[in-house]
Amino acid sequence: MSISVADGLEPWRWEEDQWREIVGRARAGRSLKPTHWPNGARCAVALSFDADHETIPLRDNDESPMRISQGQYGNRQGIPRIRKLLETHSIPATFFYPAVSALLHPDEVRGIAQDGNEIGIHSWIHEKNTDLPYENERELSLRAADTLTGLTGVRPVGMRTASWDFSVNTLRIIREMGLLYDSSLMADDEPYEIIADGEPTGIVELPPEWIRDDAVYFNMLRFSALRPYTAPSAVEEIFRAEFDGAWEEGGLFLLTMHPHVIGHRSRMPLLARLVEHMKQKGGCWFATHAQVAAWCRDQAVPPL
Numbered sequence: 001m002s003i004s005v006a007d008g009l010e011p012w013r014w015e016e017d018q019w020r021e022i023v024g025r026a027r028a029g030r031s032l033k034p035t036h037w038p039n040g041a042r043c044a045v046a047l048s049f050d051a052d053h054e055t056i057p058l059r060d061n062d063e064s065p066m067r068i069s070q071g072q073y074g075n076r077q078g079i080p081r082i083r084k085l086l087e088t089h090s091i092p093a094t095f096f097y098p099a100v101s102a103l104l105h106p107d108e109v110r111g112i113a114q115d116g117n118e119i120g121i122h123s124w125i126h127e128k129n130t131d132l133p134y135e136n137e138r139e140l141s142l143r144a145a146d147t148l149t150g151l152t153g154v155r156p157v158g159m160r161t162a163s164w165d166f167s168v169n170t171l172r173i174i175r176e177m178g179l180l181y182d183s184s185l186m187a188d189d190e191p192y193e194i195i196a197d198g199e200p201t202g203i204v205e206l207p208p209e210w211i212r213d214d215a216v217y218f219n220m221l222r223f224s225a226l227r228p229y230t231a232p233s234a235v236e237e238i239f240r241a242e243f244d245g246a247w248e249e250g251g252l253f254l255l256t257m258h259p260h261v262i263g264h265r266s267r268m269p270l271l272a273r274l275v276e277h278m279k280q281k282g283g284c285w286f287a288t289h290a291q292v293a294a295w296c297r298d299q300a301v302p303p304l
Contacts, residue, residue: 021197024195024197027195028192028205031192032297033252036299037295038287038295041285043247043251044284044285045091045284046292047257048096048208048255049257049262051095051098052074052122052260053098053105054071057071059127078262078264082268083115089275091275091286092287094289098122102151110151110152113152120158120159120289121148121158121159121160123141123144124140127162128163129161129165129167129169130165134173137170138176145177157181160182160183160208171203172196175203180290181290183254184208185205186209187207188205188207189207189252190207190251206254207254211238212254214261217238218230218235218267219261232270235270
């Protein structure tokens with residue numbers, strides 16, 4: 001029988017089996033950092049864009065045309081600039097779409113897929129998984145996967161939960177969906193296998209981190225204390241340091257961005273300079289999340 005925090009006891013009153021169960025629901029297992037990357041590359045680079053667009057205010061039951069327009073900026077300006085950058089450098093990326101965002105902009109999704117990029121699952125309407133019972137979270141995840149499949153003709157193989165809100169039921173749903181990978185948990189810098197209750201799941205985790213996310217540095221929310229406080233040059237310095245560390249260790253550099261955030265005139269140049277720095281450094285394998293996860297799975301010994 002599963003024990004829940006909602007049982008009402010203060011954490012200091014929990015029995016050992018209770019806190020061990022909580023910790024063990026989605027645990028980092030063996031490292032899946034490969035001994036080598038394709039074509040002798042020293043470092044894997046996985047760029048990703050969470051195309052939330054209008055879904056965050058919709059999720060928040062916020063009908064403000066102003067807030068919704070901020071999301072539409074990602075479609076009108078952010079995505080074209082990002083696609084141009086990827087095309088200029090001939091590199092792929094992974095775009096995680098809430099299904100509602102994809103339905104609002106179907107031609108965008110099709111075009112990105114036709115460019116050779118991956119489309120991944122990113123919720124239905126950017127819902128908060130930890131607020132949902134299992135049945136609702138599962139139904140929304142399946143509906144989102146079906147929607148993206150219908151738009152692109154390709155079944156998604158990976159998920160990133162909205163706001164990295166990974167509920168106590170999310171891993172069960174990912175396994176039921178037969179997905180290759182998740183990109184929501186943060187137990188390592190390198191890919192690893194997720195274990196559940198001490199048992200390997202065969203699911204590859206490609207760990208993100210708030211440090212490598214544009215939104216934490218640039219977000220702005222009116223009527224709150226949330227204000228941009230970091231200059232683009234400082235964000236570039238942080239991202240570059242994270243990449244340089246991955247390159248030195250021969251590991252994975254995974255970067256999370258949002259079209260309505262990174263896509264502004266003052267911010268896209270930092271991404272362009274970062275990509276140029278990576279190429280000048282040399283030895284980088286630019287790949288989608290699915291390609292990285294498949295490579296790590298196939299190189300694992302014993303195999304997943």
